[in-house]
Amino acid sequence: MRLLIARCQVDYAGRLSAHLPMATRLIMVKADGSVSVHADDRAYKPLNWMSAPCTLTVGPPPDDVEAVAAAEEASLTEVWEVRNGDGDTLQIAIGEVLHDSNHDLGVDPGLQKDGVEAHLQVLLAENPSAFGDGWTLVRREHPTPIGPVDLLFRDHTGSYVAVEVKRRGEIDGVEQLTRYLALMNADPLLAPVRGVFAAQLIKPQARTLAGTRGIDCVLVDYDALRGLDNAEDRLF
Template identity: 85%
Template sequence: MRLLIARCQVDYAGRLTAHLPMATRLIMVKADGSVSIHADDRAYKPLNWMSAPCRLTVSPPPADVEAVVAAQESGLTQVWEVRNNDGDTLQIAIGEVFHDSAHELGFDPGLQKDGVEAHLQALLAENPATFGEGWCLVQREYLTPIGPVDLLFRDAEGAYVAVEVKRRGEIDGVEQLTRYLDLMNADPLLNPVRGVFAAQQIKPQARTLAGTRDIDCLLVDYNALRGLDNAEERLF
């Protein structure tokens, strides 16, 4: 992982356009090639990013006269261009550098689910009808280049559906599933793949974000799945 703290200007062009004016930020380049830009607030969420797979090209500042003058005035030292397979680009114009380091983190075993979450995943795998009639399990822990999808199903029409299971559904879980879906939909043997975010509780912000990503949300009754809560015996 490379960590660069520098003054930078960031421009994103693709399905949307976004501009970050010159300011001091943290730029993180991960081993898979993904690049993210962070401010010193907003918790873990980057200001902008490009997910893997993507390509990073480093160039000197522009060569034409007006651009050179502008680059000198702003102190630009280099320009990074990050491009993904869809042609989206993230251009980072870098000025003064305050810190630049590289770190080898080694293999990461990934998030270890707690007992309830792991059991919830197993119960959903054993009960595909929780999602709909005619669903069937393809595989648990379906591997992608950035980690395993909890569950991969086929729905009643035979289409693939990736399911991310959480005990408590928050924004980071939706982001995680989005990254999995991007990679899976790039595979012609799987495409199209839609997503379902399944959890015992889902925060309103996570539900809203999922809606913008065309990801369905499913509230799961853990006790009912365990056979401890029979809906027919309830008074209310």
């Protein structure tokens, strides 16, 4: 991971446009290629970012960027351009650098699931029909270069489906599954792979984001999977 603290201005161009004027910020470049820009507040959430897979190129500041920087009384040393597969760009114009370091964090063991979430994964692996007729389990914890996807199935058509299991489905889980799918679909032995986001509760924002990524959302009834909720015993 590269950590850079510098004066910078940031411009994002894609489905929306955003501009951050010149200020001192933290820029993080992770091993998977993702880039995020942070201020000294807002907890973990970056001001702007580009998720992997993306490409980073570094070059001299062009005249139009220099003009903006000059108006803000800053001299630029270089400009980073981060671009993803959809053509969105994140342009970071670097001024004075206060800190620049690289750190090898090694292989992360991943988030340890709580008891309910881990048990959900086991139950879904044992009950592929929770997703539809004709589904079969390929394996649990299917490895990718950035960590394992919880479950890999084949659906009734024989196509691969990657399933990420959460107790509470939020935006971070959708982003995680998106990264897994990008890597799995780059493998000709697996592609095409579609994604399913499975959770006991899925927040509206996560459901909306999943829809834009072509990811299906499935609500999981934990008690029903455990056999504690017997449909034959219901009055209605």
